Amino acid sequence: MPKTEETKFTGYTLGEGVKDGLPIGLGYLSVSFTFGILSVSKGLSWIQAGLISLLNITSAGQVAGLGIMATGGGILAMIISQLVINIRYSLMGISLSQNADKTMTPLMRILLSFGITDEIFGVAVSKKHEFGAKYFFGLMTLPIIGWVAGTVIGAILGQVFPPFLTAALAIGIYGMFVSIVTPKAKQNTVILISSLVACLLSSALFFIPVLSEHITSGFAIIIAAVAAALIGVIFKKVFTGKPGKITAIVLGAALVAVMGFVAPFYKAAETVVEEGDNAAGMLDNKIFVPLLITMALTTYLVRMIPFTLFRKKLEKPALKDFFEYIPYTVLSAMTFPAIFYTTGSYFSALLGFIVALLLGFFEKSLIVVAVGACIASLAVDVILMYI
Secondary structure: OOOOOOOOOOOOOHHHHHHHHHHHHHHHHHHHHHHHHHHHHOOOOHHHHHHHHHHHOOHHHHHHHHHHHHOOOOHHHHHHHHHHHHOHHHHHHHHHHOOEOOOOOHHHHHHHHHHOOHHHHHHHHOOOOOEOHHHHHHHHHHHHHHHHHHHHHHHHHHHHOOHHHHHHHHHHHHHHHHHHHHHHHHHOHHHHHHHHHHHHHHHHHHHOHHHHOOOOHHHHHHHHHHHHHHHHHHOHHHHOOHHHHHHHHHHHHHHHHHHHHHHHHOOOOOOOOOOOOOOOOOOOHHHHHHHHHHHHHHHHHHHHHHHHHOOOOOOOHHHHHHHHHHHHHHHHHHHOOHHHHOOOOHHHHHHHHHHHHHHHHOOOOHHHHHHHHHHHHHHHHHHHHOO
């Protein structure tokens, strides 16, 4: 007999969370691999490197924290660096709080806020219905395991693998960003325009010397994402009509111009790995432990406080619109132009991005998009090796 009523949604399960977290975990496994290599080169043991990843789960923040540890920096420097780089998690926490159901109690928020990362946030806010504590716990499980495991493996065995392979795998993370933003941008002109603005602003803050020299990458993401979301809120009525389509075309053309005429000729700053006197040993725990605790606590509070305190649903239309747009502008700002410098080759990164964009447009699963982007990038790298 045909169904007369739509099945009532009863909530996402723990298993669905684990399934959605699988591609993130695989991506983290490859990305954190390079962090493990860098940690050992800075004088940390594989155990110390693993602890950093276990207690923080933040790529840019960990790299910054690692530099402070390696140079014997102070606690104040660690606090400031983590606040500046990881402040975006506060925006993500506020946005996530609007999509959590009643099972996400204050206690659950305090416990599970530890798992708020860029990719976990992107998947959670993309769900059609509110998510609960069980789903979010499942979603964060494999990414945490992958992040820590990748770090430890990288610290122990990383030098065995060729750099081009790990670089090609790293683009999968950005591929997932693209696959989250694209379907929603295809359906909503305002989100499309806001995302394009975020990409352009982020690119400007990266490519223009006077800006990139004085604005850190963490602040650049916040500035681009917040400004783009506010533009979407202010000009929502304009962007939903015919002027919106014209605006989207103009912004899209501008972004293509940046990709084609600026990004290929810009030399991204290379990470300089300095060999310390104790590169094969272990950083003194008298220095390591206090800085690790400071780093972990600062990063956790940045995530936990907004996610726990902002439990009340937003009623004002402008605020609701802002927090609807902000997830996509954050992901867009994080993707551009960073994706073009992930693999070390502009051409392999570009093809990886195009493949991710196409698969995302046809709404393929996250793991399909991530794997597709990685394979495309790897194929170009292998071809370039023999040219």
